[in-house]
Amino acid sequence: MDATPTYERTRARVEDYFDRTATRTWERLTSDAPVSGIRATVRAGRDRMRHLMLSRLPSELNGARVLDAGCGTGAMAVELARRGADVVAIDISPALIGIAQRRCPANLAGRITFRAGDMLAPELGRFDYALAMxxxxxxGAEDVxxxxxxxxxxxxxxxxxxxxPRTPLLMAMWRAGQMFPRSNRAPTMVPHSHxxxxxxMRRAGVGGALVPVDRVTSGFYISSAMEFRP
Structure with missing residues:
Protein backbone atom coordinates (compact mmCIF):
# COMPACT_ATOMS: atom_id res chain seq x y z
CA MET A 1 0.00 0.00 0.00
CA ASP A 2 1.51 3.29 -1.06
CA ALA A 3 1.47 6.38 1.13
CA THR A 4 -1.82 8.22 0.78
CA PRO A 5 -2.04 11.92 -0.08
CA THR A 6 -3.37 12.61 3.42
CA TYR A 7 -0.39 10.80 4.98
CA GLU A 8 2.01 12.85 2.87
CA ARG A 9 0.29 16.15 3.73
CA THR A 10 0.19 15.38 7.45
CA ARG A 11 3.82 14.26 7.46
CA ALA A 12 4.87 17.53 5.79
CA ARG A 13 2.88 19.57 8.33
CA VAL A 14 4.42 17.70 11.26
CA GLU A 15 7.92 18.16 9.84
CA ASP A 16 7.36 21.90 9.43
CA TYR A 17 5.96 22.22 12.95
CA PHE A 18 8.84 20.47 14.70
CA ASP A 19 11.63 22.12 12.72
CA ARG A 20 10.07 25.60 12.66
CA THR A 21 8.30 25.88 16.01
CA ALA A 22 8.77 23.07 18.48
CA THR A 23 12.44 22.05 18.50
CA ARG A 24 13.46 24.07 21.56
CA THR A 25 10.32 23.07 23.44
CA TRP A 26 10.95 19.36 22.84
CA GLU A 27 14.65 19.70 23.63
CA ARG A 28 13.79 21.13 27.04
CA LEU A 29 10.84 18.80 27.69
CA THR A 30 12.98 15.71 27.09
CA SER A 31 15.88 16.95 29.22
CA ASP A 32 16.34 17.28 32.97
CA ALA A 33 15.82 21.05 32.84
CA PRO A 34 13.04 22.53 35.00
CA VAL A 35 9.70 22.94 33.20
CA SER A 36 6.28 24.32 34.09
CA GLY A 37 3.76 22.24 36.04
CA ILE A 38 1.78 21.30 32.94
CA ARG A 39 4.87 20.30 30.99
CA ALA A 40 6.11 18.35 33.99
CA THR A 41 2.99 16.16 33.79
CA VAL A 42 3.62 15.63 30.08
CA ARG A 43 7.25 14.70 30.77
CA ALA A 44 6.17 12.23 33.47
CA GLY A 45 3.51 10.75 31.19
CA ARG A 46 5.95 10.26 28.35
CA ASP A 47 8.43 8.58 30.70
CA ARG A 48 5.71 6.18 31.86
CA MET A 49 4.64 5.46 28.31
CA ARG A 50 8.20 4.76 27.19
CA HIS A 51 8.61 2.24 30.03
CA LEU A 52 5.25 0.64 29.18
CA MET A 53 6.20 0.22 25.53
CA LEU A 54 9.61 -1.19 26.38
CA SER A 55 7.94 -3.71 28.69
CA ARG A 56 6.38 -5.32 25.60
CA LEU A 57 9.82 -6.26 24.28
CA PRO A 58 12.29 -8.80 25.68
CA SER A 59 14.70 -7.50 28.30
CA GLU A 60 17.57 -8.90 26.23
CA LEU A 61 17.65 -7.80 22.58
CA ASN A 62 21.10 -8.96 21.51
CA GLY A 63 21.03 -9.61 17.78
CA ALA A 64 17.61 -7.97 17.30
CA ARG A 65 17.11 -5.15 14.81
CA VAL A 66 14.66 -2.57 16.13
CA LEU A 67 13.06 0.48 14.51
CA ASP A 68 12.44 3.54 16.67
CA ALA A 69 9.97 5.34 14.41
CA GLY A 70 9.74 9.01 15.29
CA CYS A 71 12.65 8.81 17.72
CA GLY A 72 12.60 12.48 18.70
CA THR A 73 15.54 13.29 20.94
CA GLY A 74 16.53 9.64 21.29
CA ALA A 75 15.54 8.40 24.76
CA MET A 76 13.82 5.24 23.48
CA ALA A 77 16.67 4.43 21.10
CA VAL A 78 19.20 4.64 23.93
CA GLU A 79 17.16 2.26 26.11
CA LEU A 80 16.85 -0.22 23.24
CA ALA A 81 20.59 -0.07 22.60
CA ARG A 82 21.27 -0.70 26.29
CA ARG A 83 19.32 -3.96 25.90
CA GLY A 84 21.67 -4.96 23.10
CA ALA A 85 19.53 -4.10 20.07
CA ASP A 86 20.82 -2.72 16.79
CA VAL A 87 18.60 0.33 16.49
CA VAL A 88 17.52 2.40 13.51
CA ALA A 89 16.29 5.67 15.03
CA ILE A 90 14.50 7.83 12.51
CA ASP A 91 12.62 11.09 12.82
CA ILE A 92 11.05 13.42 10.32
CA SER A 93 12.80 16.37 11.98
CA PRO A 94 16.52 16.81 11.19
CA ALA A 95 16.75 19.20 14.14
CA LEU A 96 15.55 16.56 16.60
CA ILE A 97 17.90 14.00 15.08
CA GLY A 98 20.77 16.40 15.71
CA ILE A 99 19.81 16.61 19.39
CA ALA A 100 19.50 12.82 19.61
CA GLN A 101 22.96 12.33 18.15
CA ARG A 102 24.49 14.79 20.61
CA ARG A 103 22.80 13.08 23.55
CA CYS A 104 23.69 9.53 22.57
CA PRO A 105 26.18 7.99 25.05
CA ALA A 106 29.51 7.33 23.36
CA ASN A 107 29.49 3.66 24.34
CA LEU A 108 26.18 3.11 22.51
CA ALA A 109 26.90 5.11 19.38
CA GLY A 110 27.82 2.00 17.41
CA ARG A 111 24.45 0.39 18.14
CA ILE A 112 22.24 3.27 16.94
CA THR A 113 21.89 4.54 13.39
CA PHE A 114 20.22 7.97 13.40
CA ARG A 115 18.42 9.10 10.27
CA ALA A 116 16.17 11.99 9.28
CA GLY A 117 13.31 10.96 7.01
CA ASP A 118 10.13 8.94 6.66
CA MET A 119 9.66 6.28 9.32
CA LEU A 120 7.99 4.02 6.71
CA ALA A 121 10.74 4.22 4.09
CA PRO A 122 11.21 0.69 2.66
CA GLU A 123 14.96 1.18 2.30
CA LEU A 124 15.24 1.01 6.10
CA GLY A 125 14.89 -2.75 5.69
CA ARG A 126 13.44 -5.45 7.93
CA PHE A 127 13.07 -5.39 11.69
CA ASP A 128 12.37 -7.78 14.53
CA TYR A 129 10.50 -5.09 16.47
CA ALA A 130 9.33 -1.54 15.88
CA LEU A 131 8.14 1.17 18.25
CA ALA A 132 6.52 4.54 17.58
CA MET A 133 5.80 6.69 20.61
CA GLY A 140 -6.43 9.45 10.57
CA ALA A 141 -7.57 5.84 10.84
CA GLU A 142 -7.00 5.07 7.16
CA ASP A 143 -3.46 6.39 7.34
CA VAL A 144 -2.75 4.39 10.51
CA PRO A 165 -7.68 7.69 22.82
CA ARG A 166 -11.27 8.71 22.16
CA THR A 167 -11.99 10.01 25.67
CA PRO A 168 -14.63 12.71 26.27
CA LEU A 169 -11.91 15.20 27.27
CA LEU A 170 -9.74 14.58 24.22
CA MET A 171 -12.73 14.63 21.89
CA ALA A 172 -13.78 18.02 23.30
CA MET A 173 -10.24 19.37 22.92
CA TRP A 174 -10.06 17.97 19.39
CA ARG A 175 -13.32 19.63 18.34
CA ALA A 176 -12.23 22.92 19.89
CA GLY A 177 -8.94 22.70 18.03
CA GLN A 178 -10.73 22.64 14.70
CA MET A 179 -11.90 26.21 15.38
CA PHE A 180 -8.40 27.68 15.09
CA PRO A 181 -6.66 28.44 11.78
CA ARG A 182 -4.25 25.61 10.97
CA SER A 183 -1.34 28.00 10.50
CA ASN A 184 -1.67 29.17 14.11
CA ARG A 185 -1.53 25.86 15.91
CA ALA A 186 0.34 22.59 16.10
CA PRO A 187 -0.79 19.64 13.98
CA THR A 188 -4.01 18.29 15.47
CA MET A 189 -4.00 14.98 17.31
CA VAL A 190 -6.66 12.62 15.98
CA PRO A 191 -8.40 10.54 18.68
CA HIS A 192 -8.91 6.85 17.92
CA SER A 193 -10.41 3.72 19.40
CA HIS A 194 -9.14 0.16 19.04
CA MET A 201 -7.49 -2.37 8.91
CA ARG A 202 -10.28 -4.57 7.56
CA ARG A 203 -11.25 -2.01 4.95
CA ALA A 204 -7.62 -1.82 3.84
CA GLY A 205 -7.17 -5.58 3.85
CA VAL A 206 -4.44 -5.46 6.49
CA GLY A 207 -3.78 -8.86 8.10
CA GLY A 208 -2.37 -9.39 11.54
CA ALA A 209 -3.72 -8.70 15.02
CA LEU A 210 -4.07 -5.38 16.85
CA VAL A 211 -3.99 -5.70 20.64
CA PRO A 212 -4.77 -2.89 23.11
CA VAL A 213 -2.00 -2.62 25.72
CA ASP A 214 -2.76 0.14 28.24
CA ARG A 215 -3.39 3.86 28.63
CA VAL A 216 -1.21 6.45 30.35
CA THR A 217 -2.86 9.56 31.81
CA SER A 218 -0.68 12.23 33.37
CA GLY A 219 -2.16 15.72 33.46
CA PHE A 220 -2.36 16.90 29.85
CA TYR A 221 -0.67 13.75 28.57
CA ILE A 222 -3.20 11.08 27.59
CA SER A 223 -2.04 8.31 25.28
CA SER A 224 -2.92 4.68 24.55
CA ALA A 225 -0.44 1.98 23.58
CA MET A 226 -1.33 -0.70 21.05
CA GLU A 227 0.59 -3.69 19.77
CA PHE A 228 0.38 -4.89 16.17
CA ARG A 229 1.46 -8.46 15.48
CA PRO A 230 1.88 -9.43 11.84
Whole structure:
Protein backbone atom coordinates (compact mmCIF):
# COMPACT_ATOMS: atom_id res chain seq x y z
CA MET A 1 0.00 0.00 0.00
CA ASP A 2 1.51 3.29 -1.06
CA ALA A 3 1.47 6.38 1.13
CA THR A 4 -1.82 8.22 0.78
CA PRO A 5 -2.04 11.92 -0.08
CA THR A 6 -3.37 12.61 3.42
CA TYR A 7 -0.39 10.80 4.98
CA GLU A 8 2.01 12.85 2.87
CA ARG A 9 0.29 16.15 3.73
CA THR A 10 0.19 15.38 7.45
CA ARG A 11 3.82 14.26 7.46
CA ALA A 12 4.87 17.53 5.79
CA ARG A 13 2.88 19.57 8.33
CA VAL A 14 4.42 17.70 11.26
CA GLU A 15 7.92 18.16 9.84
CA ASP A 16 7.36 21.90 9.43
CA TYR A 17 5.96 22.22 12.95
CA PHE A 18 8.84 20.47 14.70
CA ASP A 19 11.63 22.12 12.72
CA ARG A 20 10.07 25.60 12.66
CA THR A 21 8.30 25.88 16.01
CA ALA A 22 8.77 23.07 18.48
CA THR A 23 12.44 22.05 18.50
CA ARG A 24 13.46 24.07 21.56
CA THR A 25 10.32 23.07 23.44
CA TRP A 26 10.95 19.36 22.84
CA GLU A 27 14.65 19.70 23.63
CA ARG A 28 13.79 21.13 27.04
CA LEU A 29 10.84 18.80 27.69
CA THR A 30 12.98 15.71 27.09
CA SER A 31 15.88 16.95 29.22
CA ASP A 32 16.34 17.28 32.97
CA ALA A 33 15.82 21.05 32.84
CA PRO A 34 13.04 22.53 35.00
CA VAL A 35 9.70 22.94 33.20
CA SER A 36 6.28 24.32 34.09
CA GLY A 37 3.76 22.24 36.04
CA ILE A 38 1.78 21.30 32.94
CA ARG A 39 4.87 20.30 30.99
CA ALA A 40 6.11 18.35 33.99
CA THR A 41 2.99 16.16 33.79
CA VAL A 42 3.62 15.63 30.08
CA ARG A 43 7.25 14.70 30.77
CA ALA A 44 6.17 12.23 33.47
CA GLY A 45 3.51 10.75 31.19
CA ARG A 46 5.95 10.26 28.35
CA ASP A 47 8.43 8.58 30.70
CA ARG A 48 5.71 6.18 31.86
CA MET A 49 4.64 5.46 28.31
CA ARG A 50 8.20 4.76 27.19
CA HIS A 51 8.61 2.24 30.03
CA LEU A 52 5.25 0.64 29.18
CA MET A 53 6.20 0.22 25.53
CA LEU A 54 9.61 -1.19 26.38
CA SER A 55 7.94 -3.71 28.69
CA ARG A 56 6.38 -5.32 25.60
CA LEU A 57 9.82 -6.26 24.28
CA PRO A 58 12.29 -8.80 25.68
CA SER A 59 14.70 -7.50 28.30
CA GLU A 60 17.57 -8.90 26.23
CA LEU A 61 17.65 -7.80 22.58
CA ASN A 62 21.10 -8.96 21.51
CA GLY A 63 21.03 -9.61 17.78
CA ALA A 64 17.61 -7.97 17.30
CA ARG A 65 17.11 -5.15 14.81
CA VAL A 66 14.66 -2.57 16.13
CA LEU A 67 13.06 0.48 14.51
CA ASP A 68 12.44 3.54 16.67
CA ALA A 69 9.97 5.34 14.41
CA GLY A 70 9.74 9.01 15.29
CA CYS A 71 12.65 8.81 17.72
CA GLY A 72 12.60 12.48 18.70
CA THR A 73 15.54 13.29 20.94
CA GLY A 74 16.53 9.64 21.29
CA ALA A 75 15.54 8.40 24.76
CA MET A 76 13.82 5.24 23.48
CA ALA A 77 16.67 4.43 21.10
CA VAL A 78 19.20 4.64 23.93
CA GLU A 79 17.16 2.26 26.11
CA LEU A 80 16.85 -0.22 23.24
CA ALA A 81 20.59 -0.07 22.60
CA ARG A 82 21.27 -0.70 26.29
CA ARG A 83 19.32 -3.96 25.90
CA GLY A 84 21.67 -4.96 23.10
CA ALA A 85 19.53 -4.10 20.07
CA ASP A 86 20.82 -2.72 16.79
CA VAL A 87 18.60 0.33 16.49
CA VAL A 88 17.52 2.40 13.51
CA ALA A 89 16.29 5.67 15.03
CA ILE A 90 14.50 7.83 12.51
CA ASP A 91 12.62 11.09 12.82
CA ILE A 92 11.05 13.42 10.32
CA SER A 93 12.80 16.37 11.98
CA PRO A 94 16.52 16.81 11.19
CA ALA A 95 16.75 19.20 14.14
CA LEU A 96 15.55 16.56 16.60
CA ILE A 97 17.90 14.00 15.08
CA GLY A 98 20.77 16.40 15.71
CA ILE A 99 19.81 16.61 19.39
CA ALA A 100 19.50 12.82 19.61
CA GLN A 101 22.96 12.33 18.15
CA ARG A 102 24.49 14.79 20.61
CA ARG A 103 22.80 13.08 23.55
CA CYS A 104 23.69 9.53 22.57
CA PRO A 105 26.18 7.99 25.05
CA ALA A 106 29.51 7.33 23.36
CA ASN A 107 29.49 3.66 24.34
CA LEU A 108 26.18 3.11 22.51
CA ALA A 109 26.90 5.11 19.38
CA GLY A 110 27.82 2.00 17.41
CA ARG A 111 24.45 0.39 18.14
CA ILE A 112 22.24 3.27 16.94
CA THR A 113 21.89 4.54 13.39
CA PHE A 114 20.22 7.97 13.40
CA ARG A 115 18.42 9.10 10.27
CA ALA A 116 16.17 11.99 9.28
CA GLY A 117 13.31 10.96 7.01
CA ASP A 118 10.13 8.94 6.66
CA MET A 119 9.66 6.28 9.32
CA LEU A 120 7.99 4.02 6.71
CA ALA A 121 10.74 4.22 4.09
CA PRO A 122 11.21 0.69 2.66
CA GLU A 123 14.96 1.18 2.30
CA LEU A 124 15.24 1.01 6.10
CA GLY A 125 14.89 -2.75 5.69
CA ARG A 126 13.44 -5.45 7.93
CA PHE A 127 13.07 -5.39 11.69
CA ASP A 128 12.37 -7.78 14.53
CA TYR A 129 10.50 -5.09 16.47
CA ALA A 130 9.33 -1.54 15.88
CA LEU A 131 8.14 1.17 18.25
CA ALA A 132 6.52 4.54 17.58
CA MET A 133 5.80 6.69 20.61
CA UNK A 134 3.49 9.61 19.84
CA UNK A 135 4.62 9.79 16.21
CA UNK A 136 1.36 8.48 14.69
CA UNK A 137 -1.02 10.60 16.76
CA UNK A 138 -1.66 13.12 13.97
CA UNK A 139 -2.91 10.60 11.39
CA GLY A 140 -6.43 9.45 10.57
CA ALA A 141 -7.57 5.84 10.84
CA GLU A 142 -7.00 5.07 7.16
CA ASP A 143 -3.46 6.39 7.34
CA VAL A 144 -2.75 4.39 10.51
CA UNK A 145 -3.99 1.26 8.74
CA UNK A 146 -1.79 2.17 5.78
CA UNK A 147 1.24 2.46 8.08
CA UNK A 148 0.57 -1.02 9.43
CA UNK A 149 0.18 -2.38 5.91
CA UNK A 150 3.53 -0.94 4.86
CA UNK A 151 5.39 -2.20 7.94
CA UNK A 152 3.87 -5.67 8.10
CA UNK A 153 5.98 -7.35 5.36
CA UNK A 154 9.17 -6.06 7.02
CA UNK A 155 8.30 -6.97 10.62
CA UNK A 156 9.10 -10.28 12.31
CA UNK A 157 7.61 -9.90 15.80
CA UNK A 158 5.61 -6.82 16.78
CA UNK A 159 5.05 -3.08 16.40
CA UNK A 160 4.17 -1.15 19.57
CA UNK A 161 2.79 2.33 18.99
CA UNK A 162 0.65 4.99 20.62
CA UNK A 163 -2.49 6.84 19.60
CA UNK A 164 -4.65 9.46 21.27
CA PRO A 165 -7.68 7.69 22.82
CA ARG A 166 -11.27 8.71 22.16
CA THR A 167 -11.99 10.01 25.67
CA PRO A 168 -14.63 12.71 26.27
CA LEU A 169 -11.91 15.20 27.27
CA LEU A 170 -9.74 14.58 24.22
CA MET A 171 -12.73 14.63 21.89
CA ALA A 172 -13.78 18.02 23.30
CA MET A 173 -10.24 19.37 22.92
CA TRP A 174 -10.06 17.97 19.39
CA ARG A 175 -13.32 19.63 18.34
CA ALA A 176 -12.23 22.92 19.89
CA GLY A 177 -8.94 22.70 18.03
CA GLN A 178 -10.73 22.64 14.70
CA MET A 179 -11.90 26.21 15.38
CA PHE A 180 -8.40 27.68 15.09
CA PRO A 181 -6.66 28.44 11.78
CA ARG A 182 -4.25 25.61 10.97
CA SER A 183 -1.34 28.00 10.50
CA ASN A 184 -1.67 29.17 14.11
CA ARG A 185 -1.53 25.86 15.91
CA ALA A 186 0.34 22.59 16.10
CA PRO A 187 -0.79 19.64 13.98
CA THR A 188 -4.01 18.29 15.47
CA MET A 189 -4.00 14.98 17.31
CA VAL A 190 -6.66 12.62 15.98
CA PRO A 191 -8.40 10.54 18.68
CA HIS A 192 -8.91 6.85 17.92
CA SER A 193 -10.41 3.72 19.40
CA HIS A 194 -9.14 0.16 19.04
CA UNK A 195 -12.35 -0.78 17.22
CA UNK A 196 -11.98 2.14 14.82
CA UNK A 197 -8.45 1.19 13.83
CA UNK A 198 -9.45 -2.47 13.51
CA UNK A 199 -12.27 -1.51 11.15
CA UNK A 200 -9.86 0.60 9.08
CA MET A 201 -7.49 -2.37 8.91
CA ARG A 202 -10.28 -4.57 7.56
CA ARG A 203 -11.25 -2.01 4.95
CA ALA A 204 -7.62 -1.82 3.84
CA GLY A 205 -7.17 -5.58 3.85
CA VAL A 206 -4.44 -5.46 6.49
CA GLY A 207 -3.78 -8.86 8.10
CA GLY A 208 -2.37 -9.39 11.54
CA ALA A 209 -3.72 -8.70 15.02
CA LEU A 210 -4.07 -5.38 16.85
CA VAL A 211 -3.99 -5.70 20.64
CA PRO A 212 -4.77 -2.89 23.11
CA VAL A 213 -2.00 -2.62 25.72
CA ASP A 214 -2.76 0.14 28.24
CA ARG A 215 -3.39 3.86 28.63
CA VAL A 216 -1.21 6.45 30.35
CA THR A 217 -2.86 9.56 31.81
CA SER A 218 -0.68 12.23 33.37
CA GLY A 219 -2.16 15.72 33.46
CA PHE A 220 -2.36 16.90 29.85
CA TYR A 221 -0.67 13.75 28.57
CA ILE A 222 -3.20 11.08 27.59
CA SER A 223 -2.04 8.31 25.28
CA SER A 224 -2.92 4.68 24.55
CA ALA A 225 -0.44 1.98 23.58
CA MET A 226 -1.33 -0.70 21.05
CA GLU A 227 0.59 -3.69 19.77
CA PHE A 228 0.38 -4.89 16.17
CA ARG A 229 1.46 -8.46 15.48
CA PRO A 230 1.88 -9.43 11.84
Missing amino acids: DSMIYY AGCLARLRPRLAESFVFTLA KGITRA
